[in-house]
Amino acid sequence: MEEHETKNIPVDISKVTVEHLMPQTHSSWWKQNFGTDEEAERIRLTYTNTIGNFAIVSQGYNSSMSNRPWHEKRNILKKVQFKITSAVSDIEVWNEAAIQLRGESLAERSAKAITSPLPRTRDYRSKAQRESSTGLYPLLQGDSALTGTYLQAIIYNGERKECTTWSHLLCVVGDFLYSENPDLFAELVSDVVWYSKDKRAFRKPAHIPDSPWFCCGGGYSGEHFRNIAAKLAEKMGCLDKIQLEVVNPALAE
DSSP states (O other), X not given: OHHHHHSOOOSOGGGEEEEESSOSSOOHHHXXXXXXXXXXXXXXXXXXXXXXXXXXXXXXXXXXXXXXXXXXXXXXXXXXXXXXXXXXXXXXXXXXXXXXXHHHHHHHHHHHHHOOOOOOOSOOOOHHHHSOOSEEEESSOTTOOOTTOEEEEEEETTEEEEOOSGGGHHHHHHHHHHHHXXXXXXXXXXXXXXXXXXXXXXXXXXXXXXXXXXXXXXXXXXXXXXXXXXXXXXXXXXXXXXXXXEEOGGGOO
């Protein structure tokens, strides 16, 4: 992934090592970071050897980090020559949610870096047949992938708000849901990584108007943002009120 995205690996590949961002052995600091000894052990067993917790570094950096507290590791990570690793230094808290979020990001990026087209083994329909038509669609993914369409607006209970990029979907849906029930919204998003009152939690933050909340405003696919927004809307009992207005120029009459 590093080579694919930067076109350059600045050190001999034989000298590249893997650092566990959450260490394999927890110090007292790391146990406190996760709340309780039991919770720390659960997270250690579940996430230590997952891709979201891995970072590539040269041997010298690996030895210097060991099981240091996260704020000390961040200062070292900033200096690492690999961009896929140094970017992690922007994350203020290294917890279960952060590991999950980075794992999802790396999974999507690895597909672009590693997977090549496979030989076709069966007949297929034309592009026009497979694409979605201009119209209104539910927020929930279901069978409507909205292939070939451009997002135009989000409609909530009949009210229309313009939203022309998939990366802005979380913000507009969040605006509707916060306006519907600010207290319930705050309760539901307080423990997820997609919304925060600190815009520094995101590389590309988007502010939800007339609220103290920010959300992730880029870096993921439209399908990903659509599913995240649907889960939140479902918890708030508002899923059926939301529709997506899309247009497919290729299929427009």
